[in-house]
Amino acid sequence: MHQALQGIVTILLGVGGCLAYFYLSNQFLDRVLFPAKGPNAGRNINRANMIRPWLFLFPALFVLGLYLAYPVVETLRLSLTERGGEFVGLQNYQQMLDEPKFWEALRNNFLWLLIVPAASTAFGLLAAQLTDRIPWGNIAKSLIFMPMAISFVGAAVIWKLVYDVRPLGQEQIGILNAILLALGKDEPVTFLTLPFWNNFFLMIVLIWIQTGFAMVILSAALRGIPEETVEAAIVDGANPFQIFFKIKVPQIMGTIVVVWTTITIVVLKIFDIVYAMTNGQWETQVLANYMYDKLFRANDWGVGSAAAMVIMLLVTPILVWNVYNARKEMR
Amino acid sequence: MDSIAGTKSSLTWALHISVALLVIAWIVPTLGLFVSSFRTADQISSSGWWAALFPTEQTIQLRTASPDNQTRAEGLYIIEGNLFEVGSMPSGRISAWGTSARDVSAHAPGDTVDMGDDGRLTLEADGTYRLENDEEFAGRRGERVFVTVAILPEFTLDNYYQVLGPNNREGMAKAFFNTLTVTIPATIIPILVAAFAAYALAWMDFPGRALLIAAIVGLLVVPLQLALIPLLRLHNEIGIGKGYIGTWLAHTGFGMPLAIYLLRNYMVGLPREIIENAKVDGATDFQIFMKIVLPLSFPALASFAIFQFLWTWNDLLVALVFLIDATGETTVMTRQIVELLGTRGGNWEILATAAFVSIAVPLIVFFAMQRYLVRGLLAGSVK
Numbered sequence: 001m002h003q004a005l006q007g008i009v010t011i012l013l014g015v016g017g018c019l020a021y022f023y024l025s026n027q028f029l030d031r032v033l034f035p036a037k038g039p040n041a042g043r044n045i046n047r048a049n050m051i052r053p054w055l056f057l058f059p060a061l062f063v064l065g066l067y068l069a070y071p072v073v074e075t076l077r078l079s080l081t082e083r084g085g086e087f088v089g090l091q092n093y094q095q096m097l098d099e100p101k102f103w104e105a106l107r108n109n110f111l112w113l114l115i116v117p118a119a120s121t122a123f124g125l126l127a128a129q130l131t132d133r134i135p136w137g138n139i140a141k142s143l144i145f146m147p148m149a150i151s152f153v154g155a156a157v158i159w160k161l162v163y164d165v166r167p168l169g170q171e172q173i174g175i176l177n178a179i180l181l182a183l184g185k186d187e188p189v190t191f192l193t194l195p196f197w198n199n200f201f202l203m204i205v206l207i208w209i210q211t212g213f214a215m216v217i218l219s220a221a222l223r224g225i226p227e228e229t230v231e232a233a234i235v236d237g238a239n240p241f242q243i244f245f246k247i248k249v250p251q252i253m254g255t256i257v258v259v260w261t262t263i264t265i266v267v268l269k270i271f272d273i274v275y276a277m278t279n280g281q282w283e284t285q286v287l288a289n290y291m292y293d294k295l296f297r298a299n300d301w302g303v304g305s306a307a308a309m310v311i312m313l314l315v316t317p318i319l320v321w322n323v324y325n326a327r328k329e330m331r
Numbered sequence: 332m333d334s335i336a337g338t339k340s341s342l343t344w345a346l347h348i349s350v351a352l353l354v355i356a357w358i359v360p361t362l363g364l365f366v367s368s369f370r371t372a373d374q375i376s377s378s379g380w381w382a383a384l385f386p387t388e389q390t391i392q393l394r395t396a397s398p399d400n401q402t403r404a405e406g407l408y409i410i411e412g413n414l415f416e417v418g419s420m421p422s423g424r425i426s427a428w429g430t431s432a433r434d435v436s437a438h439a440p441g442d443t444v445d446m447g448d449d450g451r452l453t454l455e456a457d458g459t460y461r462l463e464n465d466e467e468f469a470g471r472r473g474e475r476v477f478v479t480v481a482i483l484p485e486f487t488l489d490n491y492y493q494v495l496g497p498n499n500r501e502g503m504a505k506a507f508f509n510t511l512t513v514t515i516p517a518t519i520i521p522i523l524v525a526a527f528a529a530y531a532l533a534w535m536d537f538p539g540r541a542l543l544i545a546a547i548v549g550l551l552v553v554p555l556q557l558a559l560i561p562l563l564r565l566h567n568e569i570g571i572g573k574g575y576i577g578t579w580l581a582h583t584g585f586g587m588p589l590a591i592y593l594l595r596n597y598m599v600g601l602p603r604e605i606i607e608n609a610k611v612d613g614a615t616d617f618q619i620f621m622k623i624v625l626p627l628s629f630p631a632l633a634s635f636a637i638f639q640f641l642w643t644w645n646d647l648l649v650a651l652v653f654l655i656d657a658t659g660e661t662t663v664m665t666r667q668i669v670e671l672l673g674t675r676g677g678n679w680e681i682l683a684t685a686a687f688v689s690i691a692v693p694l695i696v697f698f699a700m701q702r703y704l705v706r707g708l709l710a711g712s713v714k
Contacts, residue, residue, distance in 0.1 A: 014516045014579065018523045026617040052616055053537040060528035060587055061543075066565075067558055067584025068550045074561035123353075130350045134343075140350050142701060144357045149697035150690045151645030153665040157672065157686035158360045161367065161380075161679065173379050173679070175363060208357065213708065220709050240342065269554045272647045276669045288556055288648075296652075301560055308556045319552045326548040330541060 018059070025055045072312065079305035092302035102307070104283055105290040108199055109314075112270060112286065115200070117263040119207045121256060124214020128222055129244060131215075141219070145212035152209070152272030159205045160277060163191040193282045202284055205273050210266065214259045221255035222248060261318055268314050287311050367683040369486035375679045386481045388426070390435050395452075395462055395473035407463045408450075414458040414476060423480035425456050435477035449474060490684035502659075503685050506667040510644060510689075512575060513654065513663060517582035517643040518636055524583065525590030526632065530620050532591065533598040534606060544595070550588040558585070559652050566653065573656040581653050582646070586639045596710055597631035598624060634707025637700050641693050664689040 029051060030036060034044035082088045096102050127144050131137035147155065164174030165188045172178040177188040191201045225248055233247045249256070271288035278284045280293065287307055294304035366380040374383060393414045401408045427436035430446060438444055440456035450464030452474065462474060494503045531537075532544055558581070566577040601624065609619045625632075647665040655662050662670075668689060671682050697704065 010512070010575070010579075011516050011519060014520045015523060018520055022523075022527055022617065026615065030615065049616075050537065053531040053535040053540075056527040056531035056535070056616070056620075057543075059524045060591060063524070063580065063584040064547070064550060064587050067562065067581060068553050068555075068588070069546075071558040071561045072553060075557045078560055127350075127353055130346060130353065134346060134350060137350070140354045142698070143354050145701070146361070146694070146697060147357065148704075149641055149693040150361070151647070151665055151693070153645070153647055153668050154686050154690040157668060157682060158364045160672070161363050161683065162360050164679075171378055173375060175359065175379060175381060178379050178381075208360070211357075216705050216708055265552050269556060271556075272665075275647070276672055288554075291556055292648075292651075295560060305560055308554070308559070311554045311556055315552050315554055319549050322552060323545050323549045327541070327545055330544065 021059065022056070026052070029055065075305045075308050075312070078301055079309050082302060083300075088302070092306040096303050096306045101280075101285055101290060105280075105285040105287045105307075106310075108283075108285060109268070109287050111199055112203055112206075112267045113264060116203050116206050116210065116267045117260045119203075120210035120263050121214050121218075121260050123207065123211040124216075124259065125218050125249075125256070127211065127215040128219035129248075132219065132222060141212075141215065144215055147209045148212045150209065152205075153276050155205050155209055156273050156276035159201075159208075160192075163201060165190050192278055195283050198278065198282055198284055202273055202277055205277070206267065206270060210263050214263065217259050218252065218255060221252040225251050261321075265315065265318060268311060364683050364687055367679055368490055368687045369488070370680065371487060371489070372678065372680045374485070375683075383484050383486075386423070386483050388479060389482055390477060390479045393476050393478060395460060395476065397473050398468035398470055401468050407465065408467050409464075410462040410468065410473070412460065414454070414460055414478065416458075423482040425454065425458060425478045425480050427479040428454055429477045430475065432477065436479050446474070452476070454478075490680045491688070494681065494684045494688060501667065501671060501681060501685060502662065503664065503667060503688060505660075506662050506664045507688065509661055510663045510665075513578055513582070513646075513650065514640060514643045516575075517579045517586075518639045520579065521583040521586045521590050521639060522632055522636055525587055525594055525635070526625065526628065527620065528587075529591050529594035529598050530616075530624055532595045533601075534619075534624075535616065547588050547591050551592060553588075555585050555648070559648075563652055573654055574661065575654070578649060578654045581649050582639075582643050585649070586642065589638065590635050593635050593707060593710055594628065594631050597628055601627055630703060630706055631710065633700065633703040634710065637696060637704045638707055640696060644693055 029048050034048040034051075035041075036045050036048070038044075079092055080087060080089060082091075127141070131140045131144075134140070150158070162174055162176050164172075165177050166172050166174075168187050172181060172188060174188075176191065180189060192198050194201075229247055229251070230243060233243050238247070269288055270286055271292065274280055274284055274286050274289045275292065280286070280289045287310060291304050291307035291311070294300045294307060298304075363380045366383055367375055370380065370383055378387070395414065396410050396412045398410070400412070401410050403409070425440050427439060429435040429437040430444060430452065431437070438454070440454060443451055443453040445451050448466075450462050450468070452460060452462050454460045454476065458478075460476075462468075493499065494501060495507070496504075532540060532547075562577075562581065566572055571577045605623060605627075606619055609623055614622070645665065646663075647669065650663045650666055655666055664685075668682070668685050671678075671685055675681055
């Protein structure tokens, strides 16, 4: 039980430390540095108020800078150096581009990018629309949303059982093969080692997880559509499909793009599912797993960093677009 | 749509059926794992988990008690008992039985069969039997009986005991506590740090504020993969190496952009008058934050807390890189399960149970706090 105790002590220390920092630093500012009394009271209050935001922001900026901003620069530098530290230019990139595994990872990442956001958004939209008007819609939503809480590793185990395969003649314990055989297929399919198609079977796991996310957000967007537009369409004699595709979907296009983008970011970083289910074997390599391989198996920090920079490069358009939107909103 | 006459009933049926199919497709995989975690290794490998939910017909061979147990009454030699007590066989209702391998379902429950020298056997549906003979029973073993039974679904907690009990060979119990040790501080500390920062960005005026907000929005999408090498090197240099402290810091850093973003969006929406009135009354920003803003922001804090909790609990990559060292003392559950997938890929009873233990806590949190989770998602993605 000493581990639980250790945890509790750390929580108290960590949280107490945080609170102490904020409290004491503010006290120091107001009492010692710029006391709000004496001859310079007015000026002191102004000065204290100029400094205070930075006291509030300091810990956050510190971890943001150290754990997100600095690594971007440092990884770029590492990708241009050899292990010893000498500058080697683009040699690591060259070495990476010469490896077939890298191209396989890149190709697979593009497949993931093409399919997973599209499928998750489509299923999410479908689920949002279908559950909108039925009495047990909320229960249905909870159940479709549930995989969001499951870890990628947990999901990998769950789907490995679904994809499980036994030799012909034995009882199949994977439900997918059992169904296929019951439908008259001759022999069981080895889903995870089937070249090329196995990528799709891995993608299904992520689609299964992300659909709930898309559904929740799109269903809120559907609720936000003004009733009048739908009513006007009904009066004009539109059928339900026309109402959905011509009236509702165009109105929530902005939200669809946001959902699509968010899932795209998740896909770019996808690691756990591939690592746990195939570990990149049988032509299922993806960039993040390729990078992990380079870093911790081949111990090649230069090429690993280069792979990380490729992921960064793929995210950059989204980053720019996000910042652009945020600035537009703030104006 | 409801107002279109005539289209309602047929469409409504199609609607209900499609939603039902969708829901089934989404819960069946998890259900499979859940059911499997309660089955024995034999059951898992001999039939699909879906079969475990329904009674199955099986023909099994059992024996009556041995002649040592015979009693005498009214001039007869009698052996009585229940067939299912002899072997450690699964029990069930007998639908047919026989005494010869050639016809294993010759008789119905309640029948009495004359077996010649071996006596007369009466067998009831629940397995109780009475074997009587005019002469003394001889030999060492009881009579062979073939019974066709409907075996009821049978579930066991043994797997959970194996995975979490005192002798857990897989180290799951330890991994469970390690995961908690990572998760709880890595959930609480970022909330506090982000809340102060969000307050500053929402309600305090200082040069460069807009720029900072834009930078945080940009950092939202920076892949954490970039952080792995530089920070592992840094952790090693400053001497914290692989361990909890580095992991907490890493989770704090990686969760920070979303935390600040969510909390700032929420705090900006708080009524201006309350904060201004407090300022006029002479409250400092620290007091306003602690006494007014923090309590009012509870929904946003809760939703971020759930995200961060799920994310740290379910994390694999950060733990692999920043936490798990060569001793394996600090391994977390996700890592332990990946390990099991490699070494015991075929042992579904262990694998399913271990996986279910690791997803149970997030699922409980999910179902208990779903409202806040949804609220947080909506605050973060849609304006």
